Amino acid sequence: MSAVITANKLVKQYGKQNALDGASFSVEAGRIVGLIGPNGSGKTTTLKAILGLTQFSGELSVLGLDPRTQREALMNEVCFIADVAILPRWLKVRDAINFVEGVHPRFDRSKAEKYIANTKLRPDMKVKAMSKGMVVQLHLALVMAIDAQLLVLDEPTLGLDILYRKQFYQNLLEDYFDENKTILITTHQIEEVEHILTDLMFIENGKISLSATMDEVGERFTEVMVEPQFAAAANALQPLSQRTVFGKPVMLFDGADRAQLANFGELRTPSVTDLFVATMKGSYA
Amino acid sequence: MKTMKWLIKREMWENKGMLLWTPLAIAGAIAALVLSALAMGHTQDIQVDGHSLNSITIEGTARLRIAETLAQAYIGTGMPVLMVLGLLVFFYCLNALHDERRDRSLLFWKSLPVSDFTTVLSKALLALVVAPLITMGIAIVLGLVMLLATCVVLLTHGTNLFGVVLSSPDLYLSPLRLVGLLPVYILWALPTVGWLLMVSSMARSKVFLWAVGTPVIVTLLLVWAQKALMFGIDAAWFANHITNRILLGVVPGAWLAFSKSDISIAHQEHKLPLPDAIFSASWSTLGGISVWLGAAAGIGMIAVAVYMRRRREEA
Numbered sequence: 001m002s003a004v005i006t007a008n009k010l011v012k013q014y015g016k017q018n019a020l021d022g023a024s025f026s027v028e029a030g031r032i033v034g035l036i037g038p039n040g041s042g043k044t045t046t047l048k049a050i051l052g053l054t055q056f057s058g059e060l061s062v063l064g065l066d067p068r069t070q071r072e073a074l075m076n077e078v079c080f081i082a083d084v085a086i087l088p089r090w091l092k093v094r095d096a097i098n099f100v101e102g103v104h105p106r107f108d109r110s111k112a113e114k115y116i117a118n119t120k121l122r123p124d125m126k127v128k129a130m131s132k133g134m135v136v137q138l139h140l141a142l143v144m145a146i147d148a149q150l151l152v153l154d155e156p157t158l159g160l161d162i163l164y165r166k167q168f169y170q171n172l173l174e175d176y177f178d179e180n181k182t183i184l185i186t187t188h189q190i191e192e193v194e195h196i197l198t199d200l201m202f203i204e205n206g207k208i209s210l211s212a213t214m215d216e217v218g219e220r221f222t223e224v225m226v227e228p229q230f231a232a233a234a235n236a237l238q239p240l241s242q243r244t245v246f247g248k249p250v251m252l253f254d255g256a257d258r259a260q261l262a263n264f265g266e267l268r269t270p271s272v273t274d275l276f277v278a279t280m281k282g283s284y285a
Numbered sequence: 286m287k288t289m290k291w292l293i294k295r296e297m298w299e300n301k302g303m304l305l306w307t308p309l310a311i312a313g314a315i316a317a318l319v320l321s322a323l324a325m326g327h328t329q330d331i332q333v334d335g336h337s338l339n340s341i342t343i344e345g346t347a348r349l350r351i352a353e354t355l356a357q358a359y360i361g362t363g364m365p366v367l368m369v370l371g372l373l374v375f376f377y378c379l380n381a382l383h384d385e386r387r388d389r390s391l392l393f394w395k396s397l398p399v400s401d402f403t404t405v406l407s408k409a410l411l412a413l414v415v416a417p418l419i420t421m422g423i424a425i426v427l428g429l430v431m432l433l434a435t436c437v438v439l440l441t442h443g444t445n446l447f448g449v450v451l452s453s454p455d456l457y458l459s460p461l462r463l464v465g466l467l468p469v470y471i472l473w474a475l476p477t478v479g480w481l482l483m484v485s486s487m488a489r490s491k492v493f494l495w496a497v498g499t500p501v502i503v504t505l506l507l508v509w510a511q512k513a514l515m516f517g518i519d520a521a522w523f524a525n526h527i528t529n530r531i532l533l534g535v536v537p538g539a540w541l542a543f544s545k546s547d548i549s550i551a552h553q554e555h556k557l558p559l560p561d562a563i564f565s566a567s568w569s570t571l572g573g574i575s576v577w578l579g580a581a582a583g584i585g586m587i588a589v590a591v592y593m594r595r596r597r598e599e600a
Binding site for chain 1: 287288290291292294295298299385388389390391392393395396397398399400595596598
């Protein structure tokens, strides 16, 4: 497997604030990577750097190209949905398809039309007449019809209701993703993406604080529902975090011995949300 | 080339109301006014070239001269439409690179493999070529409708000019002359189009204020410095050569004012017909250096706009 993205010591400053403070990571082909971090941690700046929408220092290679200088070539291979509702209000469904077909060499018109046929979108509908969910459907239809190697999604389902959100990720998995494609997602709705992710990256204060496959995450982190009588002993192993459920302490351990933990109570694989909350505890302090 | 075609189409989708329907509506209003005036009989005193045309059959040289004047001047009825072109191009350029940031569609356009250079070029082409051609087309059709109406009215008064007008070479040359002025228009409009596109690519908000306020305030400051502080600045030169050129260059025919051309002299002394005189005077303005300096400055400012679109980050 080859790396689709390799980043080495990315630094980006807004005034005196470091949005990116030496972030290094790599993303392999054929993965679905979640880039997760609190507000202001540098998620969006990272994506902008990858898409050539911002200047920065450090080394970054996306599909072998430098986004700073080879942006146009890169956009033939990379697609992105940056936020909801960024399609212009005057655009008609038909015109949108015609336009993207006209300017994008890898656009497959029939795919977009097939996808749109399953929605309430009609060819002469304008974006301003659509609901937020329909705008995202149109955008997704355009993007999914492009045979790109890398798809970047920045909060793609922000403001959508649960039906649209579920459908969005389902379509992405069933109709778009395959082993030749790589998807990079940032979102705050972690619980909705965690089951589709293959890799996880946490970003905190402009640095990557965790980068692992979901399998590795499952092996490394363990959550124990500790029986009250073992609480002190469990605490001695320095859990990452501790919360209380039904009167029992639930502790999250990083790299602890599972056999030993099993003595304290029921073992569980922590959800990404719990992991996120545990590792990011201090970031607003 | 294919990309450029779609970019131009894109601009037309977005600005159809402004670039097509506005001149059409104005042309329609003019046609409606004139035609209803003709139909309601406010034609007791039609005069063409000093000849009253009331129920007298005109023959001979007078008839030929009237036909010649009509064939030369009918394009003139499209003048109001052409004047609107200046406004349309002005506001089109002002919003061209600002709207896509304001409605945040910029990131969608940037997600497609179209370079910033090509995009800005498409907007400049629309302002300098497509919009003028649309307006000229409408003006020509309006002129032809007016000419037809006039001939019909004259026919009801007993003078049939159709044959003479149709065989007059001026009938066919007038539209060509108008379209032939497009290169002159492009060169003189470049500084304004460049300035407006540049401001459009830079200003966060209040684009109009930046575009108009900046040069006007600078001019006023210079006038003040000249008058009150006795600085050796020629504020009038600045107003004429900078402020006017970057704000009024999109007005068709502005070049005649800018270059203080000798159009009236050519018309009177050499007995050239007026349309010919305008045409040749317009082209002769290209002999001066100032048009080329302005065009170069315009291209420079368009280059800045490309750079800004490439580098500018969303706030």
